[in-house]
Amino acid sequence: MVDLRITVTLKKTVEDSEGGSVLKTLKLLGYDGVKDVRTGKVYFITLTKGTKKTGREFCEKLLANPVINECAVDD
Template identity: 45%
Template sequence: MTTVRVTVTLKPSLLDSAGRTVAGSLVKLGFDEVKDVRIGKVIRLQLETYDEARVRAMCDKLLANPVIEDYTIEVEP
């Protein structure tokens, strides 16, 4: 069994309004070292067999929206 971590984030050129809101709240709570926050999804897949091309296909078909999101695939040790 292989554990694969897919991280899906908004493309850097797009405004992340949730992240912007969290950054503002953190500063209001006194964490004024916070300069920027971006929020994404992490999807942990348990796979019987690992094939990177197939995981890429899962991302393109279901896990991410390639128009507005980037994704990275990492195999967990």
């Protein structure tokens, strides 16, 4: 068994509007020290066969659009 953790985020060059909303709200809650918030999705995938390379294929074929996303695969 291989457990993969795949994290998909917006590229730094793409404005993260959800992150912006979270940043604004945290400041409203009194956390003045928050400088930036970026959001993303994490997929926890268990494989019966395959490797990290398989995870990268998942990024290419479904989980990320390379125009706006970065996709990191950890095992």
